[in-house]
Amino acid sequence: MRKLYLHVAFFYLGILASHAQVTPAVPAKADSTGYHAQKLTIDEVNFVSAYYHQDGNHSAVTGGIGTERLTDFANTFDIQLSNYNKRGRKNTFLFELGIDHYSSASSDKIDPFSVSSASKSDNRIYPSLNWTRSNETTGNAYGFTASYSHEYDYQSVGGAFNLTLLSKNKNTQFDMRLQAFLDTWKVILPVELRPGYTPGQSYDRDHSADGSAPRNSFSAAFSVSQVINPRLQALFTVEPAYQHGLLSTRYQRDYFTDGSLRAENLPGNRYKLPISARLNYFLDDRFIIRTYYRYYMDNWGIRAHTAELEVPVKLTPFVSVSPYYRYNTQQGTRYFAPYGQHDPGAAYYTSDYDLADLHSSFFGAGFRISPPKGVFGWQRLKMLELRYGHYVRSTNLTSNIVTLNMKFK
């Protein structure tokens, strides 16, 4: 009888063992050999496309009066690839290509007698490449970026170095970014200020005769992010910047109290100091609160405060709607004066309302969907986000922007 019990027990265990062979009860263990593929693999691909339209009546090209109508169709495509070297360090390559097509009614007023000046509509192309090497155990990383930008009258070559350091418990992160842009732009004057101009006639001569001028920008960004508790994290950033060269836009007109007209003239140096903070709070499973504040100052006398609030609402774990509001208030530069109000004795002058006293509101909402089986059942399309924003500025400028972001993996 005892033998029978033992046979039944062994038979039962045998069945369990045979089942265990077919479907493992325990998931396969992670590879502990530390081996990583050295072949480049695609991590993700992003496509961002936006349509922007603005209208206003304070164009700087015509001295602070006239249309500011502008449209911009902007697109960027980026692809992130990575591999591991023999020491197990991760190499990440991020290539981005941006192409914008814009048309500007005010640009046509540089030479109002021509049918259409060259910059009435233009394209901007800007590729960039970043390489980052990271240690996935410590989280520390460093990398370099090279960038280029080209449009009709403006070329830019840029380089950057980035460094990330994490604390041992990975709750504190320090980031540093050093960046330089070496830009060159063609000097284009308003038609009536070009040497040899005859009143009432178009004078679209070769602008290369006016030469080109450099504009160099150097900036650093230091940021510390901190996990405060399981629902709250913060980021604090300081970004000093220095610009040198032709910082005025020479085809923008300025009208003086004595009736004279000159091309915009601004100092050749500019120091900027923006300080900002972010605080994100996971309120509950449905609501998240994202906040942002920035203070800005520079040596042209501009001071600004910007505050932003966004509240993503998770309708499901994979679908969210994010209404947002941004407020900005700015004390303008000391060199600004409206149309016809510049002092003839002033050394520097501008009627660009972007540099004037202003306050603005920007509000809208984003819709984001990222189901685990892919958007619309398409496995490769991991995330789709659509955003709309409406902008109102106290100088009577309004604009609308629609953005589409698609992430593929």
Added chain:
Amino acid sequence: MKVKYQTFALLALAIVCSSTFASCVSVKPYQKNRLNDSEMELRARTAQKFEQSFQLYREGASGANGGKSGGGCGCN
């Protein structure tokens, strides 16, 4: 008066930041499921890059929040 207001704003920001950082607790990796949510990222969304770009051009107080990579005068 404006200088006093700006000093006050910076001081308030410094106090908020220092008190926030001082109140930190050690959070273990397994407690970070909420912090790792994509909506909790401590940076602007990818879809915001063009919004930031036009704001940089339309407001003289540019910088500190990204925008397009590369140069570009954006002077229209």
